[in-house]
Amino acid sequence: MRSGHSPEGEELPPDFRESLRSLSEAIRSCTRCPLAEWRTKAVPGEGPDRADILLVGEAPGRDEDLAGRPFVGRAGSVLDSCLNDAGIERSRVFITNVVKCRPPENRRPRKAEVEACWPYLEAQIELVEPKAVILMGNAATKAVLDVEGVTSLRGRVFREIFLATFHPAAVLRNRNLKEALVSDLLVAKEKAEG
Template identity: 40%
Template sequence: MEGMAEKSWEILEGACHSCKKCRLWEMRTNVVIGKGSRNADILFIGEGPGQQEDLQGVPFVGPAGQLLDKMLASVGLSLEDAYIANVVKCRPPGNRDPHDDEKEACLNYLRYQLMLIQPKIIVCLGRIAATTIIDPEFRITRQRGQWFERKGYHIIATYHPSALLRDATKKRPAWEDMQAIRAKWDELKEHGKRI
C-alpha cells in the first residue's frame, strides 16, 4: 500500500512538472507542489507561489511562510501535522492573482493531492483559496473563521499570512482562527475520526 501511495505522488509530480495547460508554465523557474506530511489531517491551501517559492520550488518559504510557521507553532502545530499546497502550482507574473483559467487548469492537481492526503480539515489561506474552494462569492472579511462541511471535510478560511504582513490588525482574528483549527483537530482526534 505504501508503494502505491508513493507511485501516486510520483504521477502527480510528473504531471505537474510537464504541465502546459495554461500560460504560467512559460515563466516558471520551478513548479511548487507542496510540503509537509503526506498523511496530514490538516491541509492548508494558499493561492500560488511567490518569487521565493518559484526560485526554491517549495511553498511558503518567504516572509509569509515564516509567519505561517509561527502561527502554526503558536497553537502547537507543525508540518508534521499539516500539508501546505496552493491553488496554482506556478507563479503568476508579478505575484498577481491567478486568472480563472489558470486556477481551472490547476484544480485537478489540487483535487489529486486532496485524494492522496485525505485530510479531515481544509484551511483556505486568503480570498483566492476561499473563493476557489468554498464559494465564488466568499467574502474573507465577513466569512473568515466560519466552518463549512462538504464531502466529509471540515473547511475554514482565514487571512493569508501576506495580508497579515500588510495589515497587523488582522493578526488577532487570524490567531483566533488558528485556535479554532487546533480545537477542531483536537475534537476530531477525540472522536476517533482518523488521526
C-alpha cells in the first residue's frame, strides 16, 4: 500500500488502531477535513472483525450519509445483487469507502480529503486482515494503488491482495458492466478461499 501523509489539523487518537470499534469511534467524531461539516453521519464501514474479503468504494452517498452505513442506496442494491450472483454473503465481507463522509453533491473526493481519511482505511485493512481487497472504481484504485483506469486494470491482482473492478454505481449507468463486476468478485472469492 502507498503511504499517505497526514494533513494539518486534528491529531488521531492514540488508540484508534487498537480495534475496529475504537477506529469506528474515531471516524464518527473525525474533523480532519471539511467534509465533517457537510455530513449527517460519518460512515466508518461494517462487517466482521476478520473478513477474507474487504470491499472499498469511493465515498458515502445520500442514503449512506443518512444511515451511517455503507452501500445501502441504489449502488448498494447493485452490490448486493452482484455479491449474491458470486455466492458471497454480504455479512461475511467488510465494506468501507476511501473517504468516510459524503462529499457535497456526491462529487469525487479531493486529494486532501483522501489523505485525511487514509490512516483510517489503512488501519481497517490492517485490522481486518483480508486475503482479498476489492477496489471498486477509480477513486479507490487511485487512493490505494496510486493508478487509475479501472477498465484496463480490472480483474488483475496487485501486490498479492488488491483487485480493481468497477464501482456498483457504474453498473447503474451501464448494466453491461455487471457481468465483469461479478467475475471480479469471483476472482476475489477464489483468492480468499485459496
